[in-house]
Amino acid sequence: MGDAKRNTSSSSSGSDEEIRAQVAKAVEEVKELQDKAASFVSRAATDEQSLRQRAQSLDSSIRRLRSQLYSLLSSKALDHKLAEKLEEDLQRATCVLVDGEAASFLPGKSQGGGFLRMFLGPINVRSSSKDIQLKVKEEYNAYRDRTALLFLIFPATLLILRSWIWDGCLPAFPVQAYQAWLLFLYTGLALRENILRVNGSDIRPWWIYHHYCAVFMALVSLTWEIKGQPNCSQKQRGVQLFLQWAMMQGVAMLLQNRYQRQRLYTRIALGKAKRMDVVWGETAGVDGQLWILCPILFVLQGFEAYVGIQLLTTAFIGVVSEWQVSFCGVLLVLMAVGNFVNTVQTLMVKSRF
Amino acid sequence: MGDAKRNTSSSSSGSDEEIRAQVAKAVEEVKELQDKAASFVSRAATDEQSLRQRAQSLDSSIRRLRSQLYSLLSSKALDHKLAEKLEEDLQRATCVLVDGEAASFLPGKSQGGGFLRMFLGPINVRSSSKDIQLKVKEEYNAYRDRTALLFLIFPATLLILRSWIWDGCLPAFPVQAYQAWLLFLYTGLALRENILRVNGSDIRPWWIYHHYCAVFMALVSLTWEIKGQPNCSQKQRGVQLFLQWAMMQGVAMLLQNRYQRQRLYTRIALGKAKRMDVVWGETAGVDGQLWILCPILFVLQGFEAYVGIQLLTTAFIGVVSEWQVSFCGVLLVLMAVGNFVNTVQTLMVKSRF
């Protein structure tokens, strides 16, 4: 019936045929692509699985060998010199395994999984390509640069306007907008750092916890009532301290960024994986900077603790009695102590090489 | 010299040899693995690239053929019957391309990229495995189930305690804890929905915008001062309405979840891709439920608008004069209207088949 109908139509059967053939070809090609894609996906999954198993078993056999080495050494069954050489071989193998292309097939660091899972669900944020991992890291640095500037400018503007225009009395809205921005910012940083960690960064867990604390602090500060006149400057003492702390954070971030960007670029330029640098003594010339950076960081951390204690004092002598003030005070002191301890530990690890 | 030293030590050179061989083997194997991993990664990248190009070119040639078909048809150069058949072929090919294994090689939906990028940076959240995509979707549903219950219980408890224990006057802390939880929850939902969209879900952009609005609302409500006695119940009218709206959201979510979970399971059980269902008329028997669900949703949306207008009224007659109250009111009305329009549009699209 279809044929009969088609014959009655006066269409040029040339173009009929042509488009029919083209459509058939497209359909055929789609099927082909579908098959290719399916086989690619399943093949890649199998390959990945086997690489993963292989990486894991090598990782554990290196661990086993290392402990064997130690026990042989302690029972004096092995020559010291040989043991050292073997130890170095194993170390080098570990470096290749952990920092090379195979690294993405080792099980990810579990820490941070919780936070990411909470926000994103069971999605994989691990990239198996070194290039993308590097891009993510660079973008993270760029993000921090952008925010560090705002970190300085935003609270500084608030404090300047306060004394010049607002007569010593901050209006609630801009302060709250700032706090909301902080909340958003720290959440983003915490998410990104967790992603970096999953992608093999050696970032210390504390720096991530530190941002969790900052998230909490921003959240709590949002609920903290910004009181107005009369007696404004006294009632707003807490807010003022908070803004000063934020400015100081901006300074710390800018300095740290400068150092860390250079560190990354040197590393990329050298084309070497990080752990190897350290183990083989090529510390890439930025560690000198660390000895200038750290004293400044210590001063800033001291100031952080000072702001925390000031907040606690205003809370306890009853000038501002809201729980938010003491809560932020405690958090600040905790963060200062944690930052200090972790900076010192970083320095100690570095100076060991 | 090393040799000389080793000979002086009284070690059993058997175990010497053995561990030396084992370490050498491990080092060798790590190198092998490194090479394998590198070649796998680069091969996979090439394959993916070519699949991506192929998918994109097929996609555009299908588009081109379709527009050719239409122009031939409108210039009456093609038989109607044949055109219909070809159109169906093309539709089927599109289905395979867009819902099959090849789908993950088509460029992702760009919408939502901004939000994800803002929080996560340039990380890829797209999965090329259908199984994982399904798992993400299931987890999203499970997450919503969990939260829907809390959505009911949390504000209900607050409202009950208010009249039974708190004498009509909500204390600030639990309300603010609730608002913080809402903020966290909606941010998570918005992130997850964006991820689903990147992974090929057909979720309407509005439902995501809706959650952005909710995020804003939670944020603003955090800065909204919870006033106490005297005259508490009048001053807290806004908060009370807000809690009632939240409970209503819980009901809506529970209903919607029930429906959507069934929809997903039917789809999985049928083992068919979604668009095909629709095109080939197999609507999988859950659409009947939609006609029961929607009237309830309309009632809830009406209530949402009502709460919004109530908030605006309390703000304008000056009972509670904070800007937060009118802002939330406007947002609620907007959300109600948007929800209504989009639910109607969904129904219209569905009833066309």
Ligand SMILES: CC(C)(COP(=O)(O)OP(=O)(O)OC[C@H]1O[C@@H](n2cnc3c(N)ncnc32)[C@H](O)[C@@H]1OP(=O)(O)O)[C@@H](O)C(=O)NCCC(=O)NCCS
């Ligand atoms: C001390 C410090 C300069 C050391 O930096 P570093 O030399 O990069 O330290 P490490 O070698 O241990 O770094 C390991 C990894 O953690 C990252 N990292 C270190 N400190 C970090 C921080 N504070 N935030 C985010 N990432 C950090 C590094 O980038 C590196 O990542 P990678 O493995 O992906 O390359 C740095 O940790 C720092 O600035 N800390 C002080 C922060 C602070 O106190 N801020 C608030 C001031 S009150």
Ligand SMILES: CC(C)(COP(=O)(O)OP(=O)(O)OC[C@H]1O[C@@H](n2cnc3c(N)ncnc32)[C@H](O)[C@@H]1OP(=O)(O)O)[C@@H](O)C(=O)NCCC(=O)NCCS
């Ligand atoms: C009307 C409604 C039931 C239709 O659901 P549906 O039949 O799944 O709609 P569609 O077929 O258009 O769904 C397309 C996709 O969007 C998803 N989706 C639809 N509505 C969604 C929503 N509100 N939130 C999240 N995802 C949604 C579906 O799961 C589906 O995903 P998939 O492509 O990955 O399978 C649903 O949109 C709904 O419940 N809307 C009302 C929500 C509301 O008003 N809530 C507040 C009440 S005041």
